[in-house]
Amino acid sequence: MTERKPPGVSFESFADKQIRDAEARGEFDRLPGAGKPLPRDVEATYDELWWVKRKMAREGLSVLPPALALRKEAEDALEAALAAPSERIARKILTEINARIREMMFKPPPGPPLGKKPYDVEDVVRQWRERREAAGG
Numbered sequence: 001m002t003e004r005k006p007p008g009v010s011f012e013s014f015a016d017k018q019i020r021d022a023e024a025r026g027e028f029d030r031l032p033g034a035g036k037p038l039p040r041d042v043e044a045t046y047d048e049l050w051w052v053k054r055k056m057a058r059e060g061l062s063v064l065p066p067a068l069a070l071r072k073e074a075e076d077a078l079e080a081a082l083a084a085p086s087e088r089i090a091r092k093i094l095t096e097i098n099a100r101i102r103e104m105m106f107k108p109p110p111g112p113p114l115g116k117k118p119y120d121v122e123d124v125v126r127q128w129r130e131r132r133e134a135a136g137g
Contacts, residue, residue: 065111090128094121
């Protein structure tokens with residue numbers, strides 16, 4: 001655990017002392033990537049958040065505006081409804097996503113428009129039945 005900064009000592013000199021002491025103890029020896037330049041995109045202009053974006057990519061995270069995230073969720077819900085094991089589950093999936101779509105239609109968040117309208121549950125269930133019959137069951 002690091003010690004507390006003593007009163008009357010500037011933060012910069014306190015931090016410098018902490019770094020010098022850690023260097024003397026060898027805490028910076030053999031760190032991964034030591035002596036290598038930081039990777040960077042040659043074509044990209046400078047971006048203050050480059051490290052955040054790289055960390056998110058490494059962690060498999062993405063941040064979409066709410067409308068785009070819901071659009072993706074709606075497309076996934078439609079596929080899930082069409083592949084549902086029962087009509088009841090298909091209806092439940094569609095009812096839940098339609099509620100979220102309607103909510104966003106009437107209270108749009110900042111960002112791009114949703115560009116989706118609620119699904120016609122009866123039409124999707126008809127498609128679900130047709131797929132089941134075509135698959136033989």
